[in-house]
Amino acid sequence: MNKLETTVLLAAVLQWVAMAEGGVAPTLELFTQTNHNGAVYTINSPHHNLANEGFNDVTRSICGIGLWFLYEDKDYSKHSKFVHTFASPTYDCENLESSQRDKVSSLRYAGMDDIDFPTLTLYHDKNQCGGEFLVLRDTDSLPDFNDKTTTFAVTGSSSWTVYADADYGGDSACMTPGEDGGWYYGVWTYSELNMKNDVVSSVRKGCHSDRVFEFDLSSDQQNPASNSTEGGI
Structure with a gap:
């Protein structure tokens, strides 16, 4: 798979449905x-x-x-x-x-063409760099992105759980987005989830882990107006 290509796990009709329902596009x-x-x-x-x-x-x-x-x-x-x-x-x-x-x-x-649509994006490298993989539903294996994820971004109000093994096994972590005036998003690194780098092999929508990490919008490190980070891995 081309490193720069986004793999979408649902048909393009879902994007059309999201836009037809009046979603705000980025x-x-x-x-x-x-x-x-x-x-x-x-x-x-x-x-x-x-x-x-x-x-x-x-x-x-x-x-x-x-x-x-x-x-x-x-x-x-x-x-x-x-x-x-x-x-x-x-x-x-x-x-x-x-x-x-x-x-x-x-x-x-x-995310998608609706800023409120629930999505999880996996990124190959630190600071949301490199190849990406867009997840819209439960995915029991990541054949094109297995053991490649370093950072994560969530849009929409849903939490997402990532697993070290396929079929929702092994170490897990639940990511819960923060809220900004009724809008939800979050960004994490593997270390912020207390997981190893390049281990994610399956993903479930919702929170299915005892280890829950909520994105803190008030953190200076995560303040979008001032977030400037060093690239690389």
């Missing part, structure tokens, strides 16, 4: 100046290389909706020196930190 606007001024480029889908759009290394401020990750390098690379997280259930704006301005080369959102 959107991000990139601006060439601070305070949402200058030229603007509107994003509604993942972009692995902004150079293809003529908007590489020019972003200084952003506005949008949803849970987004912005990377210094193309292809959501683990070698990016920063990965910036933007999270908002309503249209909001922010300036990038001075060290991140004119450096964004790729970006993508977590």
Whole structure:
């Protein structure tokens, strides 16, 4: 499987159903100046290389909706020196930190085309870098992503349980998203779940483990307005 490809476990009709029910789609606007001024480029889908759009290394401020990750390098690379997280259930704006301005080369959102649709995204590398695998339902094995997960992102109000073994066996951890004004999301690393790296082999929707980890939106480390982390693994 292509490392950059997202594998969706339900038919595309589910995306259509979510949108038909009036869900809010993730959107991000990139601006060439601070305070949402200058030229603007509107994003509604993942972009692995902004150079293809003529908007590489020019972003200084952003506005949008949803849970987004912005990377210094193309292809959501683990070698990016920063990965910036933007999270908002309503249209909001922010300036990038001075060290991140004119450096964004790729970006993508977590979840589906409805920011409230319950999803779990598995990422190959630290800080939501590398390949990703989108989960929408109970999955007793991960043939294309077995023992490859380092970080996790949840959208929607549902908890998710991950297991070290196939068929929901072995060590497990339940991830419960935090709430922001009726909107739910969360981001975790394997170490925050007290699990080993690259061990997840199956996933269940809901909380089915005695070990429960709720995402804390009040934590400075997890504050989306200031989250800037070192890439790599």
